[in-house]
Amino acid sequence: MKSFDILDETKKKRILDAAINEFAENSYEQASTNRIVKSAQIGKGMLFHYFKTKQSLYEYLISHAIQIMEEFSVLYIDDSEPDFIERMKGSAKLKIGIYEQHPDLFHFIGQVMLEKESKVPATLAHRLHQMQLEGMARMFNGIDTEKFREDVDSDEILKLIGWSIEGYSQELLAKLDGQNFAELELEPYWKEFYAFLEMLKRIYYKQEV
Numbered sequence: 001m002k003s004f005d006i007l008d009e010t011k012k013k014r015i016l017d018a019a020i021n022e023f024a025e026n027s028y029e030q031a032s033t034n035r036i037v038k039s040a041q042i043g044k045g046m047l048f049h050y051f052k053t054k055q056s057l058y059e060y061l062i063s064h065a066i067q068i069m070e071e072f073s074v075l076y077i078d079d080s081e082p083d084f085i086e087r088m089k090g091s092a093k094l095k096i097g098i099y100e101q102h103p104d105l106f107h108f109i110g111q112v113m114l115e116k117e118s119k120v121p122a123t124l125a126h127r128l129h130q131m132q133l134e135g136m137a138r139m140f141n142g143i144d145t146e147k148f149r150e151d152v153d154s155d156e157i158l159k160l161i162g163w164s165i166e167g168y169s170q171e172l173l174a175k176l177d178g179q180n181f182a183e184l185e186l187e188p189y190w191k192e193f194y195a196f197l198e199m200l201k202r203i204y205y206k207q208e209v
Contacts, residue, residue: 003049003050004050004051004060007050011042014040014041015036015040015042015047015050016061016064017039017040017104018035018036018037018039018040019036019040019057019061020061020065020104020105020108021039021104022035022036022039023058023061023108023111023112024104024105024107024108024110024111025107025111026111027111027115028058028115028119031054031058033047033048033054033057055119058119059120059121059124061108062112062120062124062128063124063127065105065108065109065112066109066124066127066128066131068102068105069105069109069131070131072098073131073134073135075094075098076091076094076095076098076135077090077091077094077135077138077139078090078091078094079138079141079142082142082143082144083143083144083147084139084140084143084144084158084161085197085198085200085201085205087139087143088139088197089194089197091139092190092193092194096190110184112128113128113173114173114176136162136165140158140162143158145157145158147205147206148204148205148206149204149205149206149207150206152204157204160204161200161204164200168193168196172189
């Protein structure tokens with residue numbers, strides 16, 4: 001793919017945008033290289049000169065998207081906020097802001113994760129998983145545990161919260177399985193997530209009087 005990497009940036013962006021948009025709005029099987037080349041205003045032979053197969057194009061896009069998401073990830077978390085729940089809420093708001101600026105990128109990553117029969121190779125799946133693990137590690141770093149209830153060890157509470165979030169994430173993915181991410185109305189899911197955070201606060205925090 002060296003021939004693609006050395007392309008003029010304007011042309012390269014046009015091809016990437018067209019391909020990301022196509023895979024964001026369609027499953028891997030339904031995504032059309034014909035629509036990609038039409039949108040990118042290039043010949044189909046040229047697309048397959050840069051990327052030998054549809055699969056190699058898909059993998060390139062995933063790697064490209066992960067790289068951008070990793071750059072964004074430093075903006076997701078306000079390390080100065082010591083309250084874990086408030087930090088999670090703030091992170092969600094920051095993600096919404098970035099999502100609104102780059103919807104196709106988020107739709108694409110969402111569609112990749114919702115694919116029933118994943119075409120993601122193990123190396124890229126590992127990178128996605130590592131990005132999520134590192135994000136959660138940052139989320140828990142430097143948390144003020146004084147607000148946690150006193151009858152349970154604070155380390156145990158952090159562990160239980162982590163398990164709860166992992167379980168919530170898995171349940172959400174199962175609920176969205178097979179759906180088109182670009183067609184989802186996300187507002188109800190954000191509201192549900194905020195309600196989930198408030199539930200965690202009621203369970204694990206000292207109750208205000």
